[in-house]
Amino acid sequence: GENVEQHPSTLSVQEGDSAVIKCTYSDSASNYFPWYKQELGKRPQLIIDIRSNVGEKKDQRIAVTLNKTAKHFSLHITETQPEDSAVYFCAASTPGAQKLVFGQGTRLTINP
Amino acid sequence: GAGVSQSPSNKVTEKGKDVELRCDPISGHTALYWYRQSLGQGLEFLIYFQGNSAPDKSGLPSDRFSAERTGGSVSTLTIQRTQQEDSAVYLCASSLVSADTQYFGPGTRLTVL
Numbered sequence: 001g002e003n004v005e006q007h008p009s010t011l012s013v014q015e016g017d018s019a020v021i022k023c024t025y026s027d028s029a030s031n032y033f034p035w036y037k038q039e040l041g042k043r044p045q046l047i048i049d050i051r052s053n054v055g056e057k058k059d060q061r062i063a064v065t066l067n068k069t070a071k072h073f074s075l076h077i078t079e080t081q082p083e084d085s086a087v088y089f090c091a092a093s094t095p096g097a098q099k100l101v102f103g104q105g106t107r108l109t110i111n112p
Numbered sequence: 113g114a115g116v117s118q119s120p121s122n123k124v125t126e127k128g129k130d131v132e133l134r135c136d137p138i139s140g141h142t143a144l145y146w147y148r149q150s151l152g153q154g155l156e157f158l159i160y161f162q163g164n165s166a167p168d169k170s171g172l173p174s175d176r177f178s179a180e181r182t183g184g185s186v187s188t189l190t191i192q193r194t195q196q197e198d199s200a201v202y203l204c205a206s207s208l209v210s211a212d213t214q215y216f217g218p219g220t221r222l223t224v225l
Contacts, residue, residue, distance in 0.1 A: 043216040089154060098210045102154040
């Protein structure tokens with residue numbers, strides 16, 4: 001079945017700098033890749049997603065890139081702010097499987 | 113509109129007891145998912161319901177775990193003879209249709225003493 005690896009497990013950046021989180025997946029049939037943000041004690045919230053017919057997607061300070069050949073996708077956050085501090089999870093799903101397979105998460109800390 | 117809701121928010125039980133966790137999906141959403149999140153870990157898929165189709169139970173860790181979805185809406189996850197390793201946050205999510213964006217509930221924190 002699908003396996004998703006996420007790196008790094010922790011990331012600390014200065015406010016205003018960029019943050020990049022990377023995920024790799026194993027099943028080449030995977031076609032949907034969402035990113036969730038989870039603040040302490042809160043539910044996961046979808047922040048951006050990408051489907052396999054698109055290479056890059058942007059939403060204000062957040063972007064996701066997808067490399068189907070290499071089977072990896074990345075989250076980019078620019079001009080980071082303290083409220084970006086949270087745990088971020090990537091996920092992947094394959095057609096027909098419906099379930100999301102999650103990475104282990106990245107704890108992002110923005111230092112003022 | 114109202115999001116996914118779950119109850120109870122916290123549940124403390126003794127080893128060996130049965131527990132029931134409830135999920136109310138977003139109205140009109142046909143797909144419902146259960147995940148488990150252990151402390152500091154990612155989300156582990158448990159079970160998926162889509163309309164009247166047979167559920168995908170491939171993620172249930174043992175036969176002590178079961179779930180049902182009545183009337184295509186509310187779902188109950190039941191854990192029988194709870195063990196300490198069952199302690200985790202149980203998250204429910206729903207989507208309008210399968211393969212669509214999943215929206216999560218706040219979760220139920222289960223502690224087995």
